[in-house]
Amino acid sequence: MFLKVQLPWNVIIPADSLDSEGLMLQRQIVIRLLNEFAVKKATKDHGYFLAVTTLESIGEGRVRQQTGDVLFPVVFSGITFKIFTGEILEGVVVKVLKHGVFLKCGPINNLYLSNLKMPDYNYFPGENPFFMNDKMSKIEKDVTIRFIVIGTKWMEAEREVQALVSLDGDYLGPVP
Amino acid sequence: MSGEEEENAAELKIGDEFLKAKCLMNCEVALILERKYEQLQQMSEDPMNQVSQVFEKSLQYVKRFSRYKNPDAVRQVREILSRYQLAEFELCVLGNLCPETVEEAIAMVPSLKTKGRVHDDEAIEKMLNDLSLIKKFE
Numbered sequence: 001m002f003l004k005v006q007l008p009w010n011v012i013i014p015a016d017s018l019d020s021e022g023l024m025l026q027r028q029i030v031i032r033l034l035n036e037f038a039v040k041k042a043t044k045d046h047g048y049f050l051a052v053t054t055l056e057s058i059g060e061g062r063v064r065q066q067t068g069d070v071l072f073p074v075v076f077s078g079i080t081f082k083i084f085t086g087e088i089l090e091g092v093v094v095k096v097l098k099h100g101v102f103l104k105c106g107p108i109n110n111l112y113l114s115n116l117k118m119p120d121y122n123y124f125p126g127e128n129p130f131f132m133n134d135k136m137s138k139i140e141k142d143v144t145i146r147f148i149v150i151g152t153k154w155m156e157a158e159r160e161v162q163a164l165v166s167l168d169g170d171y172l173g174p175v176p
Numbered sequence: 177m178s179g180e181e182e183e184n185a186a187e188l189k190i191g192d193e194f195l196k197a198k199c200l201m202n203c204e205v206a207l208i209l210e211r212k213y214e215q216l217q218q219m220s221e222d223p224m225n226q227v228s229q230v231f232e233k234s235l236q237y238v239k240r241f242s243r244y245k246n247p248d249a250v251r252q253v254r255e256i257l258s259r260y261q262l263a264e265f266e267l268c269v270l271g272n273l274c275p276e277t278v279e280e281a282i283a284m285v286p287s288l289k290t291k292g293r294v295h296d297d298e299a300i301e302k303m304l305n306d307l308s309l310i311k312k313f314e
Contacts, residue, residue, distance in 0.1 A: 004198040038228040086185035107230040
């Protein structure tokens with residue numbers, strides 16, 4: 001799900017960049033914010049960071065004693081992407097293996113759909129392997145799948161979300 | 177998963193913060209990200225270099241999975257769905273998946289049928305009909 005969030009952030013301007021004032025300073029703060037936002041990539045609480053939409057406020061700068069840098073507390077609005085257990089979403093198959101398939105959905109690349117969660121689908125090996133059920137519904141690379149999320153995991157080191165998904169349920173499966 | 181109640185979007189158990197949060201449909205995000213990308217194109221020769229992987233993958237995703245492309249249509253979808261006392265989360269799931277029948281809508285958003293809520297089959301059918309009219313005029 002895409003979320004519109006309002007978040008506080010601390011932007012630090014190094015001492016040697018502090019010769020600008022007013023609009024120039026504001027611009028510097030915005031540029032740093034955008035960079036840090038992009039580098040941070042994602043958090044456990046809010047999911048993946050997509051874009052900053054508005055800078056709501058810039059607070060008074062506070063000098064940091066050790067370094068002489070100035071810290072500006074800002075509040076901004078932005079868009080994030082977060083998935084929830086029990087959520088139904090659509091994604092695209094990126095890889096087919098004997099025991100299941102990997103899907104991508106939004107900025108997330110590794111959603112895993114186990115063959116145990118694909119009721120009545122059988123694996124067909126080959127150069128372009130696929131799963132198929134007796135109604136000739138095919139799950140192969142680049143196919144769109146509608147699934148339900150059954151579990152999510154935040155990977156702190158990689159700053160990524162991994163998820164387990166399932167086709168157990170009505171109206172789930174390949175979307176024509 | 178810690179906490180007393182286990183997360184389950186099917187029952188709208190997604191945490192207070194997210195129940196109150198504003199959610200965006202894929203088609204709404206597509207308009208926002210496309211606009212941002214255009215802004216970058218005007219400022220730089222190589223806009224793709226300026227955006228994060230997260231932005232790029234998300235833009236690709238919402239372009240592919242937007243059921244409505246026209247900004248007026250997108251506005252109308254939000255407007256119509258807003259009349260039906262839905263949580264933000266539910267509204268966006270419906271706007272994204274565009275169920276065609278009442279049965280499908282309930283399967284996509286089971287929380288609609290939670291005890292005490294006002295959504296009988298007739299109301300859901302009317303909502304889906306109103307949505308299908310937008311598609312015709314897109």
